Amino acid sequence: xxxxxxxxxxxxxxxxxxxxxxxxxxxxxxxxxxxxxxxxxxxxxxxxxxxxxxxxxxxxxxxxxxxxxxxxxxxxxxxxxxxxxxxxxxxxxxxxxxxxxxxxxxxxxxxxxx
Amino acid sequence: xxxxxxxxxxxxxxxxxxxxxxxxxxxxxxxxxxxxxxxxxxxxxxxxxxxxxxxxxxxxxxxxxxxxxxxxxxxxxxxxxxxxxxxxxxxxxxxxxxxxxxxxxxxxxxxx
Numbered sequence: 001x002x003x004x005x006x007x008x009x010x011x012x013x014x015x016x017x018x019x020x021x022x023x024x025x026x027x028x029x030x031x032x033x034x035x036x037x038x039x040x041x042x043x044x045x046x047x048x049x050x051x052x053x054x055x056x057x058x059x060x061x062x063x064x065x066x067x068x069x070x071x072x073x074x075x076x077x078x079x080x081x082x083x084x085x086x087x088x089x090x091x092x093x094x095x096x097x098x099x100x101x102x103x104x105x106x107x108x109x110x111x112x113x114x
Numbered sequence: 115x116x117x118x119x120x121x122x123x124x125x126x127x128x129x130x131x132x133x134x135x136x137x138x139x140x141x142x143x144x145x146x147x148x149x150x151x152x153x154x155x156x157x158x159x160x161x162x163x164x165x166x167x168x169x170x171x172x173x174x175x176x177x178x179x180x181x182x183x184x185x186x187x188x189x190x191x192x193x194x195x196x197x198x199x200x201x202x203x204x205x206x207x208x209x210x211x212x213x214x215x216x217x218x219x220x221x222x223x224x225x226x
Contacts, residue, residue, distance in 0.1 A: 031212050042202060043158070043216040092157055096212050102148050102160035103204070103214060 002027050002097040006106030013083055013113050020079045021109045023093035028073035033094040033103070034066070043092065049076045083113045117141060118205050120217035128225050133190040135220050137203030140184070147186045148214065149177060150202040158202055161188070193224045 003026040013019050035043040047055040055068040069077045090108045097104040119138050127133045146165050150158035164170045164177040176189040203217040
């Protein structure tokens with residue numbers, strides 16, 4: 001199955017700053033998905049990242065706050081911009097994994113904004 | 115109505131018992147369903163997928179799908195304390211798009 005390397009694993013950031021999260025997949029994938037998981041909650045899809053086109057954002061999420069890059073078929077970044085304590089969450093990237101017959105996740109980035 | 119709904123639990127079962135986790139979905143067009151296990155502080159890991167009505171077994175896990183009732187379940191036989199985790203049901207919305215929607219998850223506690 002696909003292996004996803006996600007960095008950083010955790011970070012503590014000052015409000016008003018930005019953090020960029022990276023995901024590297026060991027195989028080429030058409031779509032990469034970015035999720036947020038707030039404490040004690042389930043996963044909420046932020047956006048879908050396609051190579052060569054702009055990301056598609058879900059309701060409640062905007063590009064200015066969560067810009068995404070997808071320079072090639074194995075890599076994507078999510079930036080959390082102008083952070084506030086409400087952005088404290090776990091951020092996860094995911095890909096459709098046809099070998100595993102499901103969706104595989106990165107190890108997650110635990111973000112704390114102070 | 116949420117697209118995928120689960121009872122948040124916690125569901126407590128004694129060690130060795132069968133744990134039954136349930137999920138309902140609102141989109142009649144959904145064709146595939148996934149069960150994930152998430153340990154505290156870890157990312158979700160895929161247990162199994164199911165696409166057809168009926169049962170699908172994998173080791174101690176059995177997924178059951180009833181499209182007429184829009185219901186999917188996961189049975190865990192011979193539950194172990196190591197099965198204690200949150201179990202997430204997921205389904206892609208209609209339209210052929212590849213994203214999936216996750217339920218809120220059911221927390222399972224297996225009591226030794």
